[in-house]
Amino acid sequence: MDRIASMAVFAKAVEAGSFSAAADALSMSSQMVGKHVRTLEDHLGVKLINRTTRRQSVTELGRAFHDRVRTILAEVEAAEALAAESRAVPRGRIRVNAPVTFGAHELARVLPGYLEANPEVDVELTLADRTVDLVDEGYDAVFRVGSLSDSGLIARALRPLEMLLCAAPAYVEAHGAPATPDELRAHECLGFAYGTTRNRWSFSGPGGPVTVDVPCRHVANNGQALLTLALAGMGIFLQPVALVRDDLASGRLVHLLPDFVPPTHPMHVLYAPDRRITPKLRSFVDFAVAQFG
Numbered sequence: 001m002d003r004i005a006s007m008a009v010f011a012k013a014v015e016a017g018s019f020s021a022a023a024d025a026l027s028m029s030s031q032m033v034g035k036h037v038r039t040l041e042d043h044l045g046v047k048l049i050n051r052t053t054r055r056q057s058v059t060e061l062g063r064a065f066h067d068r069v070r071t072i073l074a075e076v077e078a079a080e081a082l083a084a085e086s087r088a089v090p091r092g093r094i095r096v097n098a099p100v101t102f103g104a105h106e107l108a109r110v111l112p113g114y115l116e117a118n119p120e121v122d123v124e125l126t127l128a129d130r131t132v133d134l135v136d137e138g139y140d141a142v143f144r145v146g147s148l149s150d151s152g153l154i155a156r157a158l159r160p161l162e163m164l165l166c167a168a169p170a171y172v173e174a175h176g177a178p179a180t181p182d183e184l185r186a187h188e189c190l191g192f193a194y195g196t197t198r199n200r201w202s203f204s205g206p207g208g209p210v211t212v213d214v215p216c217r218h219v220a221n222n223g224q225a226l227l228t229l230a231l232a233g234m235g236i237f238l239q240p241v242a243l244v245r246d247d248l249a250s251g252r253l254v255h256l257l258p259d260f261v262p263p264t265h266p267m268h269v270l271y272a273p274d275r276r277i278t279p280k281l282r283s284f285v286d287f288a289v290a291q292f293g
Contacts, residue, residue, distance in 0.1 A: 003043070004076060007069045009036035010048065014058055014066045019051070090283040091120035097134075098143040101223040102161070102267075103127040105242040106292070107143070114287045121280050129194050129221060134272060140281050141271045141288070146195070153270040156285060158292040160264035162241045165201075166253040170233035178236070181205070181212045181260055188235035190226045191216030201238050203260035210260065238262060267292070 013022040013033055023030040034051075041048050048062035058066065098107050104127060111123060134142050134153060145161050167177075171188075178184050181203050191198045191214070198219060202211045218234060220226050223243050230237045231252055247253040269288045271281060 006036040006040045008073055009033055010040055011066060011069050013037060018056055088279040089120060090118045090280040092280050093122040093124055094140045094280050094284055095124045095138060096141050097126050097132050097139050099145050100127045100129050101240050101243045102143060110291050118283055141269055141284055143269050145265050145267050154273050155268040155270050156289050158267040158269060161267050162264050163238055163262040164241050164244055165238050165256045166244050167236040167256055168231050168233045169254055172254060177256055181210045184212050184214045189214040189216045190229055190235045190237035191219040193219050193221035197238055202263055205260040
């Protein structure tokens, strides 16, 4: 006799108060209820329910066993639901938030592939470099750069965000190229308003780690704005590889201090903990990890 089925019958007998009431609830005979309970008792070698012709009473061990059985049955139900959802077709709208540069230059490039693979899912993507509140602002998933706080959210690690130091050829021609990070103090630098890269840049070079306080005459809270300023020859900037990749390839930017590597930044996709994650969210998170993990 199936042990999980017998546990379910036993739990119903305890909760209903009698074999006959459990039989009615489960659409089986009271004799069958009794058979399930006896099978469990024989397997365990203990008495779970004392029965007479007029009443039943759950033993002390039976009550403790019932508490554990309820947990087991809940886990079995959750596992079955998870299997069912894995077969379900993802559908519905999913709201996603991402940092501006990553969202515009990395995520947006691969989203067509996700939408093609999941034709019944709509994606609403918003971009912001501030830290959004996933729950309060109603997002299904958020991408986050940097160290994570203990928010209670589930985090899937992605590959770290790589940074590059660049400038336009016109700036290098007019001001020269720095040979070491210390020489950045004598250059025009473009600062990003969020985080430590506003006016303090770090590198790992042949002699070890180096941190430099840089003068930033221009500061912006948007990487694209800094890129526009850099292309106009206004200064040196430190931004993600995704933002500068195309302009480096075309020669509109040049890579500076190649022997001094800026530190990478950890990156994650986060979502709220839920025992029954929806098929649309599961499909999106799995896609994000496959693309950027």
